[in-house]
Amino acid sequence: MVKAFRDTWRDGIHSYLSYLRDRLTVARDLLTDSGSIFVQIGDENVHRVRALMDEIFGDDNFVSEIIVIKSSGLGANTLPRQNDYILMYAKLATALKYRQLFKPKALDGEGAGAYQLAKSTDGVIRRLRKGELEAPGTIPTNLTVLRLGDLTKPGPGSKYEIEFQGKLYSSKSRWWGMPKDTLLRAIKADRVFGSATTLSYQRLLSDWSAFPLTNIWADTGTGSGLNKIYVVQTDEKIVQRCLLMATDPGDLVLDPTCGSGTTATVAEQWGRRWITIDTSRVALALARARIMGARYPYYLLADSRDGQLKESEITRTAPSSQPTRGHIAHGFVYERVPHITLKSIANNAEIDVIWERFQETLEPLRERLNDAVAANWEEWEIPRQSGEEWPEEAKQLHARWWEKRIARQQEIDASIAAKADHEFLYDKPYEDKKKVRVAGPFTVESLSPHRVLGVDENDELIDPAGAEGDGGYSEERDFVQIILENLKTAGVQQAHREDKITFTALTPWPGDLICAEGRYFEGGEETGKEKRAAIFIGPEFGTVSRPDLVAAAREAGDADFDVLITCAFNYDAHSSEFDKLGRVPVLKARMNADLHMAADLKNTGKGNLFVIFGEPDIDIVDAAGPNGTGDGEPGQIQVKVNGVDVFHPNTGEVRSDGADGIACWFIDTDYNEESFFVRHAYFLGANDPYKSLKTTLKAEIDEDAWATLHSDTSRPFAKPKAGRIAVKVINHLGDEVMKVFRV
Incomplete structure (x- = not known):
């Protein structure tokens, strides 16, 4: 399933339709044959978008045009508009996966007007x-x-x-x-x-007691029911209905317009896999926090023993003896509503069996009651209340008869409900109240913006980024100049706010890799010594490697600089091992991603745009030896993090900052030199890092288990087969550094 794009008409309808055509074509190719796509649109251009989707998906794959009511009418020259449209299309209508949703009938609402x-x-x-x-x-x-x-x-x-x-x-x-x-x-x-x-x-x-959900959703007005955390946040009810109609647990949902993460949150709640995309770091940060801080219900899986027992209870049948594996793709155990018809009653032979069984008790009681009160009542004539003048025996017979009469009706009604057709309520799976669920593991990944090269009529490559005056990309958008301007204003922040390199001068330098000379005072401007720093700026879209740092450090040493300061958005893993060449220290500053928008960024110098975060200070010890915890077995090792080596500009020294400067740290216990896989995670927050999680879970926490995570020493683990481990450390500013160790 692919979820709606919201309509943003930045450059006019024709530009938007061109934008939408490309993305709908990609979405169509991503869908499976049973998949569907939902596009939310305002009514002023719904016909244009409908025509475009007919062209891309085929008008025979049109499923429905859903009307969703919003909180209030939008301004207009005539009648205010209070609704949006959701266009639902199938990849292949004949193979479409569709689950009918239902709404409850209500005497004071919809669906039950005739029940009086x-x-x-x-x-x-x-x-x-x-x-x-x-x-x-x-x-x-x-x-x-x-x-x-x-x-x-x-x-x-x-x-x-x-x-x-x-x-x-x-x-x-x-x-x-x-x-x-x-x-x-x-x-x-x-x-x-x-x-x-x-x-x-x-x-x-x-x-x-239910009626099918139609294409008019009059109950989706946000009003006061939606606490918005994002300007274009969609009501969860709308996304939930689209998702439940078109997918089953385990299916994949794609939302290319993440926003506050409503689709991902709903998909996570309902056991769907999900991918969501956005160009805004703010949107992704909101979505990540929303998903990680959420508490989800735990639904009974059909492929579980508890689920089999619940299904047996509902259907009044023997429990299944099939082995279970907890596979979510088998779905949940859902509540259901009977769809009782006169035909289903007529075909239920169990009614006759129940009737005859109860008649064996009811008929003798009726005859004895008639004798006791000198009456000749048929079953339908027996009064509900006993007479005050009746003898005590008659009152007891009367009470017993009605007890059996009501029990017969209840058993017949239960049989009718169990034997009748049922409609599954896909929005009402049974919940295990004894369990609570948090989000499963997910990753947040990014791709650096890239340039697209075209070919002109002479088969020559066209680089729109290199064209003069095209979108400000001339001379590589003056990227280096913009970075230097921000560097001059913002300076380079260390782990502590009082440790900051503030440049008194920053001038261009005609080097191959060194692009500027910076001057600052070590130990204070009045009494300190002035230092010359070589400035190396990494690529706008790319990663700085260790060979780049070595070459830049050689150039800095040849030009007699005191220190090399490198500025980059990303460093490769091996660059973390390089911190000095000869007498020249190398300070690696990580640039804030906001500098990608540097041309539009207001340069106030108040943000941490350039932050140096040094190497982690690590000890690798024998888990069973004297320096270990003694909890390990022979051959196992442990990692102890002592802190982070930080360069102090006031003294020029590099010293360990201690574990207090670390927010969290992770270990890949068998690093393959290609990707970092978190196998151990530890948290060293100054305050209790689990306090909010405990509150969210509303459960008692195993303190001993949590203690192993709130530690500067890892749990024991086997030596890596690859011969390397990698340790990643993140400070309280959100900056991270990774270092590889050979074991």
């Missing part, structure tokens, strides 16, 4: 009062809400007479809509009502 009667346990039917219809909660619990339906039809059918409560009824000029044995079974089930001249079918509200 109620029946008591003694079979008396009366009309509901106005106050009861307007406030269904006031209806007594011993009343069953119903409406009457015709048992006859105008066309050919059956002609016969049937006795009901001592009277004979015929279909008169019409025809019975069912055979006689079917009607007799309906009478046994207490589903027939007799008036003076005709019989009617008692259709209970609980027989079909």
Whole structure:
């Protein structure tokens, strides 16, 4: 499933349609044959977008045009607009996966306008009062809400007479809509009502207490029900319905317009895999925090023993003996509503069995009651309340008869509900209240912006970024100059706010890799010594490697600089091992990603645009030896993080900052030199890092288990097969550094 793009008309309708055409084409290619796409659009251009989607997907793959009501009407010259549209298309309509959703019928709402009667346990039917219809909660619990339906039809059918409560009824000029044995079974089930001249079918509200969701969603107005954390945040109800209609647990959902992460949050809640994309770091940060801080219900899996037992309880059948593997693709155990019809009652032979079994008790009780009160009551004539003048024996017989009579009806009703057709409520899986769930593991990845090269009429490459005056890309968008301007204003921040390199001068330098000379005072401007720093700036879109640093350090040493300061968005893993060449220290400053927008960034110097975060100070010890915890086995090792080596500009020294400067650290216990895989994670926050998580989970935490995570010493692990481990450390500013160690 692919979720909606929101309509943003930045450069006019034609530009937007071109933008949308490209993305819809990609979405179509990504979809499986059973997949579907939802596009949310305003009404002013819905016909244009509908035509575009017909062109891309084919008009035969159009599924529905859904009207969603918003909180309030938008301004207009004529009638205000209060709705959006969601266009639903299938990749292949004949293979479309679709799950019907339902809404509950409500006497004071939708779907139940004809249900205006109620029946008591003694079979008396009366009309509901106005106050009861307007406030269904006031209806007594011993009343069953119903409406009457015709048992006859105008066309050919059956002609016969049937006795009901001592009277004979015929279909008169019409025809019975069912055979006689079917009607007799309906009478046994207490589903027939007799008036003076005709019989009617008692259709209970609980027989079909839901009605299908249509393409008009009038209950999606956000109003005060949506606490927005993002300007274009969509109501979760809208996304949830789209997702539940078109996917099953384990299916993949793509949302190319992440925003605040509503689609990802809903997908995570309902057990769907998800991918969401955005160009804004703010949006991704909001989405990540929202998902990681959320607490989700734990739904019973159909492929689990608990799920099998619940399914057995619902269907009144023996539990399945199939082995279970906890596979989410098998779905959840859902609540369901019976879809009871007269036909399903007629085909339920269990009603006769229940009737005969209870008659063996009820008939003797009725005869003894008649003898006790000198009456000749048939079953339907026995009063609900006993007479005050009755002897005690008669009162006891009466109470026992009604107890059995009500029990018979309850068992028949349960049989009818169990044997009837059911509709699954895909938005109501059964929840295990004893368990709580948080988000499964997910990653946040990024691709640096890239340039697209075209070919002109002479087969020459065209680089739009290198064209003069094209979008400010001339001379590589003056990237180096922009960085230097921000560097001059912002300076280079260390791990502590008081440790900062503030340049007194920053001038261009005509080197191959060194692009500027910076001057600053070590130890204070009044009493300190002035230092010359060589400035090396990495690529705008790319990673700085160790060979780059070595070459830049050689150039700095040849030019007699005191220190080399490198500025880059990313460094490769091996560059972390390089911190000095000869007498020249190498300070690696990581540039804030906001500098990608440097041309539009207001340069105030208040942000941490350039941050130096040194190497982690690590000890690798024998887990079973004297320096280890003693918890390990022979051959296992442990990692102890002592802190981070930080360059202090006031003294020019490099010293360990201690573990207090570390927010969290991770270990890849078998590093393959290609990707860092988190196998151990530890948190060293000054405050209790699990306090908020405990609050979210609302559960008791195993303190010993948490203690192993809130530690500067890792758990024991086996020596790596690859011969290397990697340690990644993140400070409280969110900066990270990774170092590889040979073991």
